[in-house]
Amino acid sequence: MSFIIEGLRKAFALIFSLDKEVFHIVLFSLRVSSTAIVFASLLGIPLGFLLGVKDFWGKKLIVVLVNNALAMPTVVVGLIVYSCISRVGPLGYFGLLYTPLAVIIGQFVLATPIIIALTHSAIQGIDAKIRNTALTLGATEMQAAWAVIVEARYAVMSAIIAGFGRVIAEVGAAMMLGGNIKDSTRTMTTAISLETSKGEFGFGIALGMILLLISLSINIFLSYFQSKKV
Amino acid sequence: MNQQILLKVKNLKKIYNNQIVLDIDSLSFNKSEIYAIVGPNGSGKTTLINILNLLEKPDEGQIFFEGKDIIRTSHLYFLKIRRQMTLVHQKPFLFQSTVYNNIVYGLKIRGILYHDQEARVNKALKMVGLPGFERRESHQLSGGEAQRVVIARALAIEPEILFLDEPTANIDQRYIDVIERIIKKINYEMKTTVIFTTHDLSQAYRLAGEIVSLVDGKVVQHVPENIFRGKITQEDGLQWFVITEEVRFAVVTKKKDLTYIYIDPTDIILSNEQFSSSARNSFIGKIIKISEQNHLIRLVVDIGVHLTSTITRESFQEMKLNIGRKVCLTFKASAIKCY
Numbered sequence: 001m002s003f004i005i006e007g008l009r010k011a012f013a014l015i016f017s018l019d020k021e022v023f024h025i026v027l028f029s030l031r032v033s034s035t036a037i038v039f040a041s042l043l044g045i046p047l048g049f050l051l052g053v054k055d056f057w058g059k060k061l062i063v064v065l066v067n068n069a070l071a072m073p074t075v076v077v078g079l080i081v082y083s084c085i086s087r088v089g090p091l092g093y094f095g096l097l098y099t100p101l102a103v104i105i106g107q108f109v110l111a112t113p114i115i116i117a118l119t120h121s122a123i124q125g126i127d128a129k130i131r132n133t134a135l136t137l138g139a140t141e142m143q144a145a146w147a148v149i150v151e152a153r154y155a156v157m158s159a160i161i162a163g164f165g166r167v168i169a170e171v172g173a174a175m176m177l178g179g180n181i182k183d184s185t186r187t188m189t190t191a192i193s194l195e196t197s198k199g200e201f202g203f204g205i206a207l208g209m210i211l212l213l214i215s216l217s218i219n220i221f222l223s224y225f226q227s228k229k230v
Numbered sequence: 231m232n233q234q235i236l237l238k239v240k241n242l243k244k245i246y247n248n249q250i251v252l253d254i255d256s257l258s259f260n261k262s263e264i265y266a267i268v269g270p271n272g273s274g275k276t277t278l279i280n281i282l283n284l285l286e287k288p289d290e291g292q293i294f295f296e297g298k299d300i301i302r303t304s305h306l307y308f309l310k311i312r313r314q315m316t317l318v319h320q321k322p323f324l325f326q327s328t329v330y331n332n333i334v335y336g337l338k339i340r341g342i343l344y345h346d347q348e349a350r351v352n353k354a355l356k357m358v359g360l361p362g363f364e365r366r367e368s369h370q371l372s373g374g375e376a377q378r379v380v381i382a383r384a385l386a387i388e389p390e391i392l393f394l395d396e397p398t399a400n401i402d403q404r405y406i407d408v409i410e411r412i413i414k415k416i417n418y419e420m421k422t423t424v425i426f427t428t429h430d431l432s433q434a435y436r437l438a439g440e441i442v443s444l445v446d447g448k449v450v451q452h453v454p455e456n457i458f459r460g461k462i463t464q465e466d467g468l469q470w471f472v473i474t475e476e477v478r479f480a481v482v483t484k485k486k487d488l489t490y491i492y493i494d495p496t497d498i499i500l501s502n503e504q505f506s507s508s509a510r511n512s513f514i515g516k517i518i519k520i521s522e523q524n525h526l527i528r529l530v531v532d533i534g535v536h537l538t539s540t541i542t543r544e545s546f547q548e549m550k551l552n553i554g555r556k557v558c559l560t561f562k563a564s565a566i567k568c569y
Contacts, residue, residue, distance in 0.1 A: 129321075129323045130323065130325070132285070132319065132323075133319070133323045133325075134335070134339075135285060136283065136285065136316050136317040136318075136319070136384075137316060137335055137336035137339070137383065137384075137387065138309075138312060138313035138316065138336055138339055138340060138387065139339050140309060140339075143339050147325070147335075150325075151325055151326060
């Protein structure tokens with residue numbers, strides 16, 4: 001028991017003394033996950049929108065694949081991306097493995113299906129009426145599409161936050177692709193995993209508490225946006 | 231009134247699932263007038279209004295706006311014309327935002343200056359009798375208020391043509407009068423051409439200068455009262471048009487099976503008692519509606535189906551008719567037109 005209490009004491013000390021290493025890792029994690037989410041949103045929202053409004057051949061298959069990707073284990077994503085960017089992989093030339101960019105790519109692959117699927121379901125329910133209303137008021141096709149996204153804004157925000165929640169808390173892909181290199185690719189989750197196995201409970205608990213706090217904030221945001229959905 | 235033709239369609243055809251739902255040779259709408267498009271359910275009213283508003287493309291035919299064919303035109307010109315008209319849907323839809331943001335939408339996408347936006351929103355709200363509603367959230371509005379905000383949103387654009395699809399179909403009885411007054415006011419004050427669909431003929435008479443009557447996707451020359459869909463059968467050497475199990479008319483026709491029939495209201499003789507004559511159709515029913523139309527009195531009589539008969543004001547007064555009164559309707563088999 002004492003090691004837990006000792007660990008907690010150390011964790012608080014690290015947090016309140018604004019320990020450089022702890023906060024470096026936290027900021028790195030936030031930066032990597034945010035970057036991944038920005039790109040995942042740029043791809044996922046338009047794709048989710050298209051799935052919601054357009055009928056095309058193979059649409060059902062895509063929806064099934066996207067929904068399947070939601071539940072894909074993070075280590076599998078890590079494995080797939082690893083095999084693409086490792087030295088012998090098709091993208092090996094770029095030397096991306098064990099760089100922050102590799103972690104971003106892994107998290108991007110994880111988050112994109114979530115954003116696509118949630119945007120798709122948000123758009124699906126409201127599309128026709130808004131699009132028609134916008135068109136009758138003189139909107140171009142693009143303006144009408146934008147009106148649909150604006151109307152679904154809370155649901156789309158929920159999709160982005162849910163994607164962020166998934167990637168900030170995942171460990172498999174970050175570990176396999178980033179390699180948990182100190183001061184380079186070490187994220188909160190990979191650090192917790194390493195420090196715990198080293199017996200550095202204080203460090204692990206400190207990061208764990210910060211991660212929990214971030215998750216909590218994400219969930220508060222999420223429920224706020226979901227309550228806005230009329 | 232200016233008789234300039236604003237909108238005209240020629241040889242218009244719309245096909246859904248291999249079925250012609252709209253087939254109009256020629257139809258034109260003059261500037262600054264009010265038109266009612268009437269017809270039974272499924273006659274193509276909404277499809278026509280969607281095509282006229284350029285929301286749907288016809289499969290064949292031409293649409294002219296101020297004499298210019300707009301189907302075969304550049305994308306930009308098409309958008310320019312589309313922005314001179316707007317449609318208020320049957321079920322009003324408001325964006326999840328304030329009344330102001332809803333109304334200003336059409337102005338924003340047209341790039342109207344910020345300063346003018348506010349003035350136009352206020353003017354539109356005043357027009358529909360809802361000044362001061364700018365900050366209200368759309369979900370706080372009642373059905374009648376929402377309908378008026380939707381009309382205000384259309385008015386703010388200051389369209390040349392305002393289309394309304396069944397403007398009073400989904401609102402409380404007490405608001406119908408309000409909406410009708412607004413429609414008249416828009417036409418009178420802003421000189422906007424108004425084209426609306428309705429299944430309520432009396433509303434069409436109250437509001438419109440001209441009535442376009444659609445049956446089975448075609449424009450017919452008479453208003454769609456006394457139009458029925460039914461089956462032609464043969465019995466005892468006579469031809470019958472069967473509408474319901476209880477109601478059937480003797481007809482003279484070469485048509486078979488399912489068809490539409492029309493009886494001119496002036497061909498139906500109304501009497502207090504049944505009398506013997508050569509006319510093969512005679513029914514007793516109750517008067518359910520009385521209205522005035524161009525010095526004639528229109529009476530709707532329930533004989534199992536609703537039949538309209540028009541009589542002169544003098545006859546009406548002499549016969550001392552009122553709602554609920556039992557009367558007899560008589561018409562010849564040859565008065566029934568089948569098509």
